[in-house]
Amino acid sequence: MPQTTLNVATTEFERKDRCSDLPHRPRVLLGKMGLDGHDRGVKVIARALRDSGVHVIYSGLWQTPRSLAISARDEDCDVICASMMSNSHLVLGPKLVDELKKLGRADLPVYMGGILPQDDVTKLLEYGVARCFTTGTGLIDIVEAVRGATKQRAASVAASTKAAQLARDISLMHDGKPLRAGVKKRRPARVIGVTGSPGAGKSTLVAQMVGEFARTKGASGTGAVPTGGAGRCAVIAFDPMSPITGGALLGDRLRVDFNNLDEAIYYRSLSIRGEDYHALPEIIELIGGAFEGEERVDTVFVETVGAGQNETQIRSFVDVTAVVLTPGMGDAVQMDKAGILEIADVFVANKADHPGENELIRDLRDIAGRRAIIETVATRGQGVPELLSVLRG
Numbered sequence: 001m002p003q004t005t006l007n008v009a010t011t012e013f014e015r016k017d018r019c020s021d022l023p024h025r026p027r028v029l030l031g032k033m034g035l036d037g038h039d040r041g042v043k044v045i046a047r048a049l050r051d052s053g054v055h056v057i058y059s060g061l062w063q064t065p066r067s068l069a070i071s072a073r074d075e076d077c078d079v080i081c082a083s084m085m086s087n088s089h090l091v092l093g094p095k096l097v098d099e100l101k102k103l104g105r106a107d108l109p110v111y112m113g114g115i116l117p118q119d120d121v122t123k124l125l126e127y128g129v130a131r132c133f134t135t136g137t138g139l140i141d142i143v144e145a146v147r148g149a150t151k152q153r154a155a156s157v158a159a160s161t162k163a164a165q166l167a168r169d170i171s172l173m174h175d176g177k178p179l180r181a182g183v184k185k186r187r188p189a190r191v192i193g194v195t196g197s198p199g200a201g202k203s204t205l206v207a208q209m210v211g212e213f214a215r216t217k218g219a220s221g222t223g224a225v226p227t228g229g230a231g232r233c234a235v236i237a238f239d240p241m242s243p244i245t246g247g248a249l250l251g252d253r254l255r256v257d258f259n260n261l262d263e264a265i266y267y268r269s270l271s272i273r274g275e276d277y278h279a280l281p282e283i284i285e286l287i288g289g290a291f292e293g294e295e296r297v298d299t300v301f302v303e304t305v306g307a308g309q310n311e312t313q314i315r316s317f318v319d320v321t322a323v324v325l326t327p328g329m330g331d332a333v334q335m336d337k338a339g340i341l342e343i344a345d346v347f348v349a350n351k352a353d354h355p356g357e358n359e360l361i362r363d364l365r366d367i368a369g370r371r372a373i374i375e376t377v378a379t380r381g382q383g384v385p386e387l388l389s390v391l392r393g
């Protein structure tokens with residue numbers, strides 16, 4: 001009998017919730033620092049953790065120790081898993097540990113894996129890397145190690161910075177757990193929803209918009225991008241949670257250039273089942289209340305899970321909704337159907353570099369009425385300043 005895909009699946013890593021007994025779903029930041037293009041191992045680990053019920057935030061390649069540390073702090077991870085295959089672990093590993101200390105999360109464990117000679121492992125452990133894993137480590141061993149790092153969350157983060165404490169407050173709020181006393185809440189001036197089908201380019205657009213937002217603010221700051229002026233912006237990015245394992249791969253953050261943006265924005269990834277946005281209003285208020293003065297967040301972007309025709313809940317949580325469409329999604333009949341197109345305040349015709357853009361614009365003009373239609377090529381930043389200016393109102 002020929003082997004079917006189903007038969008193959010039974011020999012692969014078994015999809016199973018291996019985390020249901022823990023105090024919360026582990027949040028793991030998986031990333032690679034330096035000029036290391038070996039991403040096969042990290043993808044294997046990401047899938048194994050996701051398929052065990054872990055929430056995996058993948059920050060992508062070419063991270064600096066600082067950008068990885070900022071991501072870990074803002075995502076309130078239980079552990080950072082850094083994969084190192086380029087022989088730079090003895091330089092970048094200690095720098096990562098130092099950056100976490102500077103950002104108020106010295107307690108956050110760093111696991112390092114990849115091509116790590118035994119002598120170097122000793123040095124890394126001496127410097128404060130919590131655990132090292134070399135090639136041939138079993139995937140179940142990695143899941144076990146992540147489980148071991150997942151401890152009950154305290155309401156207050158020791159030696160915390162404002163961003164670290166905000167990150168913890170969001171975790172507790174999202175999980176429906178009690179928060180510390182005296183948490184400040186404030187609805188920011190503008191909350192912008194970005195929705196549209198899976199892969200339409202929502203994250204790439206949001207990444208470009210926050211870059212543009214930071215660049216055009218023009219006040220003084222210490223990082224490469226100014227952080228002062230008329231408030232900062234923040235992003236809440238939702239990705240789906242597995243109905244089978246409870247795990248998730250949170251990949252929206254990957255599109256943002258944190259090496260350059262540094263702390264100019266606050267970015268948080270969360271996973272939900274369906275359209276369960278019940279904690280969103282309070283999470284938005286936590287972000288609005290967390291910082292003061294020049295650091296204050298006045299604009300929040302909310303990226304939805306890849307949405308279908310009927311997924312329109314986001315509308316009631318935001319001030320303005322952008323619906324992202326791409327060429328080739330259907331014809332004029334789709335445009336007339338009830339649902340997601342009705343909730344758009346602004347239409348974004350993204351991937352304008354793909355064939356069928358003219359037809360998309362023509363069909364949109366038929367239904368848009370007085371609503372704006374903005375053409376974009378998110379990967380090149382084309383149309384992004386116009387989109388941002390329409391959404392900022």
Ligand code: B12
Nearest residue numbers: 036037038039040041081082083085087113114115133135
């Ligand atoms: C495939 C491969 C490539 C592919 C990469 C494909 C890809 N997209 O990833 C290609 C051909 C592109 C490539 C290129 C290069 N490669 Co190469 N490559 C390999 C090879 C043969 C296998 C790596 C692999 O994918 N393994 C399979 C995955 C699933 O396993 P893994 O990565 O080991 O990960 C497992 C564990 O290590 C562990 N793990 C890994 N990371 C982490 C992190 C944490 C936190 C944890 C808990 C666990 C963990 O878990 C995984 C699952 O068990 C290795 C040799 C080897 N046998 O390891 C060389 C190797 C990594 N490459 C090497 C080199 C030098 C290069 C090049 C510089 C070669 C060149 N001169 O051009 C370039 C650099 C590319 C770049 N841009 O960085 C060296 C690195 C030497 C070093 N660090 O000291 C190696 C070791 C070969 C060697 N013996 O010299 N390479």
Ligand SMILES: Nc1nc2c(ncn2[C@@H]2O[C@H](COP(=O)(O)OP(=O)(O)OP(=O)(O)O)[C@@H](O)[C@H]2O)c(=O)[nH]1
Nearest residue numbers: 197198199200201202203204306350351377378379
């Ligand atoms: N050619 C082209 N590719 C684009 C454009 N915008 C985004 N992409 C690519 O489309 C893919 C998906 O982009 P994302 O930004 O992750 O899409 P998304 O809507 O956030 O996806 P989900 O969060 O999974 O729903 C990536 O490979 C992007 O590089 C564009 O304007 N043109």
Ligand SMILES: [Mg+2]
Nearest residue numbers: 202203252303
């Ligand atoms: Mg996305």
